Amino acid sequence: MxxxxxxxxxxxxxxxxxxxxxxxxxxxxxxxxxxxxxxxxxxxxxxxxxxxxxxxxxxxxxxxxxxxxxxxxxxxxxxxxxIASLERHTMVILSALILTPLLIYALLFKVVPASAVWLVEYVPESVVDTMGQQSMYVIEESFLSPSELPLGTQQQVHTLWKDALKALDLSDDQYQLSIYDSEHFGANAFALPHGQIVLTDDLIEALKDNPSAIRAVLLHEIGHVERKHSIRLAAQAFAGTIAMSFIFGDMEGIVELLIGSGNVVMGAQFSQEMEWEADQFALDRLAHLGHSNDDFAQALQRLQSLTHDNEAPSQTAPKWLEYLSTHPSLEERIKHAQSYQTD
Amino acid sequence: MDFANSPVQSGPHTPKLVRFSGNSRDFFGIWIVNLLLSIATLGIYSAWATVRTKQYFYNNTSIDGHRFEYLATPIQILTGRVIAALLLVAYMFCIHYFPIVGAALAISLTFLAPWFINQSFKFNMRMTRFRNIRFSFNGSYGGAFKVFVLLPILSVFTLYLLMPWVLKKIDEYLCNNIQFGDKPFATTLSTSTYFSAAVTTLLCSLVAIPLVLGGVFAVGGTLAGSSQVLFILIPAYFACIYLLKAIYQAMIRNHIFNSTSIDQVAELHSDLSPAKFAVVEVTNILAIAATLGFAYPWAKVRKAKILASASALTMLAGADNVFDTLDNAESSLGDEAATLFDIDVSLT
Missing domain, CATH: 2.30.29 (PH-domain like)
Incomplete structure (x- = not known):
């Protein structure tokens, strides 16, 4: 030849x-x-x-x-x-076309979150404390100002808080409650990984005639801390970034952007899942302490009416945008809280 | 006709066109299998993927019938990537949890960066072969530190007005340290071309940005809803960036090629039309976005073809007399030491 x-x-x-x-x-x-x-x-x-x-x-x-x-x-x-014969094979190419998006989905929504859950177990307490304190410092400087509520009202909330902690058998060394005024957050509550929980004046104002609802909100936030949600979120972002850069390292800008947006959707989904977990925690504890699951539903309903007042009805976001939201829709959460059954 | 007695003539003074012979069908198969295996192996295969992609593009780029070659082995790429990933993990961990250690690390990275850049260029040049001769890169730490750290920091104090000159210095540093076998590259760049490229790009941005925004509003877009921002403004923003980048890159590429020669071997030429290149880049990026990434192989091949067809070489008399400096027997000891660092510490 x-x-x-x-x-x-x-x-x-x-x-x-x-x-x-x-x-x-x-x-x-x-x-x-x-x-x-x-x-x-x-x-x-x-x-x-x-x-x-x-x-x-x-x-x-x-x-x-x-x-x-x-x-x-x-x-x-x-x-x-x-490998070259695979790369030439039409059937292989077609199946790769279908399998690749599925695998990307599995990676972003299953493997990365699972590894985040696994990573969380290995984060030492001191790191959690530093992380929480530093985040709190930044948030406090940028978005919070001292509470303007009358001392009496603040005292009532603190009493509710102490009772809830005692009933749940949690130490007040680990958990602290702070009340702040915040234009940025409006009526809101959030929890930091080291056990600091913040309620805003607006939220207390909105729920002041219904202390049980405030307690339900507090339980929801305690749920975030107990389930280590912030740490998981950080671990998730961390694992996501590493996985993305390692696997898709040599893609050009736009492909990274596409996959990056997948990462954003994943982050949002993950955060929604954590909200459900915290809701579940609050409902379980309410039932456990002999309170009604309706307390939490009422708190959510009040929040819903607040947001509705601020928005024209035509401005509601399209359905698919919910996938990008960090919180599940309030309607679904209310429905879930109302239909809660103790197992 | 007896082929055997005729060395390939590199006739002097006739520019030889660069040719890209790849096609998007072949590359699509390579790309999708690469992607699938990279994900399925959690990134391990990405080193093999990188090598196959580079080999496909290098081997399909030819001058006068001679193909380029990419010589790196997947293991070398994988090692470099694992090291880079570990560094990234350590760095991110410190930034998140020990900010002071993180800051110290960031400063030491500034001093390490020139070394990494040199190492990466050395590796990539040594792994490129043409007509059985490897390229090499001889940049020094001092030279790299000057152009990649010192000058950019200084240009901050001139409100970035000196940046085009700094970019020129960077390109000069890179080009003048390349060797093809035993023959060095020689490049003399003009500062005024860099400034005029920067000004032209700036002027184009003054035209392009209002035009794109006008286009967005003309098709009935408002920037009110988040869906509008997501599907109109972000793609428009990227299209603008790619447009301007392409215009600048085409002008600078032409200038660098046309000012570069390889001692006694060849003169380089490039006549890439900035307008044409910008159209290719923008339509590429829109096609990739519209197909959720699946047009990527087609776009990459299309770009390689445009770049190749805009490039040419004039062979000089010494083209057949280049010797590979890296394969000599006496340098084998040096090679052994070099293989220890024969990795490109990068994730890309």
Missing amino acids: RVSGLLYPFSNSTAFKVEALLENGQLHIHYGENRAAKCALDALTLSTSIPGVPVQATLPSGERFVPNDPNFVWPGRASPTS
Whole structure:
């Protein structure tokens, strides 16, 4: 068999157009003036096979032969299960087209969250404390101002809080409640990983005629701390970033952006899941302490009426945008709270 | 006709066109299988994926029938990536949990960066071969520190007015330290071209941004709802960025190529039209976004074709007499030491 191609002598930029002769398991190439290269076919070092790229052969003596035909197959060297044959196979390509999005989904929504849950177990207490205190410092400086509620009202909330802690058998070393005024957050409550829980003036104002609802909100926030949600969120972002950069490292900007937006949706889904967990925690504890699950439903309903007052009805977000929201829709949460049954 | 007695003639003074012979069908198969296996192996295969992609693009780029080659092995890429990932983990961990250690680390990274950049260029050049001759990169730490750390910091004090000059210095540093076998590259760049490229890009942005915004409003978009921002403003923003980047890159690429020669071997030429390149880049990015990424192989091949067809080389008399400095027997000891660091510490 004769194969035309280019021959490159060892370590030198000259090149020769040649016809290689493949015969009886031997390769013969004559080039230049009376120069020749020959060796057994088995002794050739072949380059990796890639669709559309000719497989080059390097001789033991250092010459390199590149066939002109990208589809040339070296006799006795074709392996039917190589990666290159997968890359050429239409059925493989089609199934990869379907499998890849599924795997990306599984990675973002299953593997990364699972590894975050696993990571959380290994985060030491001191790290949790530092993280919480530093976040609190930033939030306090940027968005919070001292509470403007009458001391009496604040005292009532603190009493509710102490009773709830005692009933739940939680130490007040670990859990602290603070009340702040905040234009930025409006009527809101949040929990920091080291056990600090913040209620805003607006929230207490909105629920002041219904202390049981305030207690339900407090239980929801305690749920976030007990289930280590902030740490999980940080671990999740961490694991997500590492996985993304490691797996999709050499994609160009826009692909990273697409996958990055997948990461955002995942973060939002994850956060929704944590809200459900905290809701469940609050409902379980309410039942456990002999209060009504309706306390929590009422708190949510009050919050809902507040947001509705501020928004024109036509402005409600389209359904699909809920996937980008960090909280499940209030309606669903109210429904869930109302239909809560103790198992 | 007897092929065997004719060395390939590199006729002097006839520019040889660069050719890209890849096609999007072949590359699509490579890409999708790479992606699938990379995810399925949690990133391990991405090193093999990188090598296969580079080999596909290098081997399909040819000058006068001679193909480029990419020589790195997947293990080298994987090692570099694992090290980079570990550094990233350590760095992110410190930033999150020990801010002071993190700050110290950030400062020491500033001093390590020139070394990493040099190492990466050395690796990538050594892994590139053409006509059996490898490229090499000889940049020094001091040279890299000057152009990548010192000058950019100084340009801050000039309100970035000196930035085009700094970019010129960076490109000069990179080009002048490349060698093809035993023949060095020589590049003399002009500061005024860098400034005029920057000004042209700036002027284009003054035209492009109002035009894009006008277009958005013309098709009835308002910037009120978050869905509008998500589906109109963000793509428009990216289209603008790619447009301006392409215009600048085309002008600078032409200038660098046309000012570069390889001693006795070749002169480089490029006549990439900034307008055409910008159209290709913007339509590429929109196609990728519209197909959720699946047009990526097509876009990458299309770009490689445009770049290749805009490039040419004039071969000089010495083109056949280049010797590989890296394969010499006496340097094998040095090679052994080099292989210890023969990795590109990067995630990309």
